[in-house]
Amino acid sequence: MRLDLAYDGTDFRGWAQQPGRRTVQGTLQDALAVLVRADPPRVQVAGRTDAGVHARGQVAHVDLPADVAGDPLLLRRLNGLLPDDVRVRRAAPAPDGFDARFSALSRTYRYRVADGPEHADPLRRRDVLTWARPLDEQTMTAAGAPLLGEHDFAAYCRHREGATTVRALLELAWSRGADGLLVLTVRADAFCHSMVRSLVGAMLAVGDGRRAPQWPGTLLDRSARADDVAVAPPHALVLEHVAYPPDDQLQARQAVTRNLRA
Amino acid sequence: MRLDLAYDGTDFRGWAQQPGRRTVQGTLQDALAVLVRADPPRVQVAGRTDAGVHARGQVAHVDLPADVAGDPLLLRRLNGLLPDDVRVRRAAPAPDGFDARFSALSRTYRYRVADGPEHADPLRRRDVLTWARPLDEQTMTAAGAPLLGEHDFAAYCRHREGATTVRALLELAWSRGADGLLVLTVRADAFCHSMVRSLVGAMLAVGDGRRAPQWPGTLLDRSARADDVAVAPPHALVLEHVAYPPDDQLQARQAVTRNLRA
Numbered sequence: 001m002r003l004d005l006a007y008d009g010t011d012f013r014g015w016a017q018q019p020g021r022r023t024v025q026g027t028l029q030d031a032l033a034v035l036v037r038a039d040p041p042r043v044q045v046a047g048r049t050d051a052g053v054h055a056r057g058q059v060a061h062v063d064l065p066a067d068v069a070g071d072p073l074l075l076r077r078l079n080g081l082l083p084d085d086v087r088v089r090r091a092a093p094a095p096d097g098f099d100a101r102f103s104a105l106s107r108t109y110r111y112r113v114a115d116g117p118e119h120a121d122p123l124r125r126r127d128v129l130t131w132a133r134p135l136d137e138q139t140m141t142a143a144g145a146p147l148l149g150e151h152d153f154a155a156y157c158r159h160r161e162g163a164t165t166v167r168a169l170l171e172l173a174w175s176r177g178a179d180g181l182l183v184l185t186v187r188a189d190a191f192c193h194s195m196v197r198s199l200v201g202a203m204l205a206v207g208d209g210r211r212a213p214q215w216p217g218t219l220l221d222r223s224a225r226a227d228d229v230a231v232a233p234p235h236a237l238v239l240e241h242v243a244y245p246p247d248d249q250l251q252a253r254q255a256v257t258r259n260l261r262a
Numbered sequence: 263m264r265l266d267l268a269y270d271g272t273d274f275r276g277w278a279q280q281p282g283r284r285t286v287q288g289t290l291q292d293a294l295a296v297l298v299r300a301d302p303p304r305v306q307v308a309g310r311t312d313a314g315v316h317a318r319g320q321v322a323h324v325d326l327p328a329d330v331a332g333d334p335l336l337l338r339r340l341n342g343l344l345p346d347d348v349r350v351r352r353a354a355p356a357p358d359g360f361d362a363r364f365s366a367l368s369r370t371y372r373y374r375v376a377d378g379p380e381h382a383d384p385l386r387r388r389d390v391l392t393w394a395r396p397l398d399e400q401t402m403t404a405a406g407a408p409l410l411g412e413h414d415f416a417a418y419c420r421h422r423e424g425a426t427t428v429r430a431l432l433e434l435a436w437s438r439g440a441d442g443l444l445v446l447t448v449r450a451d452a453f454c455h456s457m458v459r460s461l462v463g464a465m466l467a468v469g470d471g472r473r474a475p476q477w478p479g480t481l482l483d484r485s486a487r488a489d490d491v492a493v494a495p496p497h498a499l500v501l502e503h504v505a506y507p508p509d510d511q512l513q514a515r516q517a518v519t520r521n522l523r524a
Contacts, residue, residue, distance in 0.1 A: 008384035054385055075379055087382035117337055120349035122270035123316055123389050123500070238385070 002094040005058040007086040014051040031081035046100045046242040047107050052234030057241040061100040097251030108241040111184040111200050119180035129236035135207035137174035143206040144172040146217030155219040155226040157192035200232035264356040267320040269348040276313040293343035308362045308504040314496030319503040323362040359513030370503040373446040373462050381442035391498035397469035399436035405468040406434040408479030417481035417488040419454035427454050462494035
């Protein structure tokens with residue numbers, strides 16, 4: 001089954017299951033365990049969000065017994081078992097070759113910032129960063145332009161033994177909405193750990209004038225995590241969308257991705 | 263001084279000060295009392311929102327001593343004294359003849375509804391109503407059309423002794439946003455008590471087929487509150503904007519409005 005998920009990450013210790021911690025994966029698997037009347041089935045996900053990060057377009061897959069998967073009330077029953085900070089938007093049979101993580105073509109995140117008291121919105125305080133100085137969205141977008149394309153993002157990633165930090169950054173653009181909020185849209189084939197929040201941290205430093213616009217691009221020359229890049233807070237980050245190829249290319253995409261990450 | 267305010271109404275018992283209750287007015291006046299080092303100055307407001315109702319475009323006025331009003335750090339100091347569910351967006355000297363309530367030309371509210379699990383967004387659960395049945399925005403907008411213009415909205419108002427229930431409804435339109443949420447925009451010269459939420463309740467009954475599209479319009483013939491209209495929940499309602507005339511017409515508008523309400 002493919003599950004499309006939305007959650008408020010505020011009160012979760014991230015996606016990934018951890019003993020004794022409230023996580024989205026653990027919460028979802030516990031609800032599924034009630035439905036299957038057995039041990040919790042393992043849910044695989046497209047984006048393993050960190051503690052405090054939210055999602056509107058998270059995608060997961062899980063194997064379920066035929067009677068549970070075929071229940072027309074599955075979606076309603078599952079939501080009835082879940083707390084109100086996580087919702088399943090769709091539950092449908094996954095096409096052959098579908099893997100939520102490895103079949104994905106790209107992930108899109110958004111990061112939202114209010115850079116002045118005139119944009120303050122207490123209703124959004126759980127998913128918008130308050131920034132004390134005015135930011136310029138054109139300067140920040142221009143500063144990010146050299147990062148587009150395939151690069152080694154080691155400077156922007158927390159190191160993991162044996163894992164590549166080469167990624168293809170497909171979109172990185174700031175805009176200001178009608179509500180005055182600044183919104184970064186960032187899309188890549190995949191992100192390494194803390195990469196989105198490190199990119200945000202580097203661009204915010206440019207946006208309020210503490211760093212030169214060339215600085216984020218120069219960091220690509222480094223071969224290890226840049227300690228001078230602040231990792232932006234998690235609460236303003238939302239996983240908005242995961243893109244997949246047409247059904248007949250899902251299996252081929254998996255093969256490519258598994259090879260790339262190895 | 264004119265103050266522009268935004269607040270998350272979830273944890274307030276509405277705008278209007280009440281002894282022993284946490285209200286927006288009481289909270290704001292307590293913060294101002296610290297700045298003026300005296301009794302709390304009385305804050306007058308454009309829209310006296312009910313318990314649980316939010317605001318992004320609330321407008322208030324208050325008389326402050328010259329040294330406090332002239333402090334260039336007033337906005338920052340005031341926000342520093344306020345809890346994070348209420349923010350002052352702007353604080354500026356009010357023009358001659360300005361009265362937040364009586365000078366206003368109109369108030370604009372929005373009401374947001376998610377009418378299916380595919381639109382569920384836990385990040386918005388504090389300001390979006392979950393509706394179990396699909397709603398049709400065109401049917402609801404058409405059902406509201408006969409309400410536009412000046413009418414006696416007695417059927418939609420909670421009765422208050424000696425107060426008129428005649429209002430001019432200037433806009434009443436449902437639309438569906440890119441995020442799939444239904445949004446009602448409703449604008450009137452002013453609203454009587456519970457009027458917006460009663461209008462929403464009547465249109466929701468049409469939108470999911472329980473009532474005929476003509477029904478909301480026929481209620482205008484009644485001379486008292488219609489018990490068969492459900493008052494929609496407060497948490498999905500936001501005061502978005504208050505409009506004022508040009509400065510040289512503020513005083514004249516006050517005179518007109520005070521006369522109308524009497």
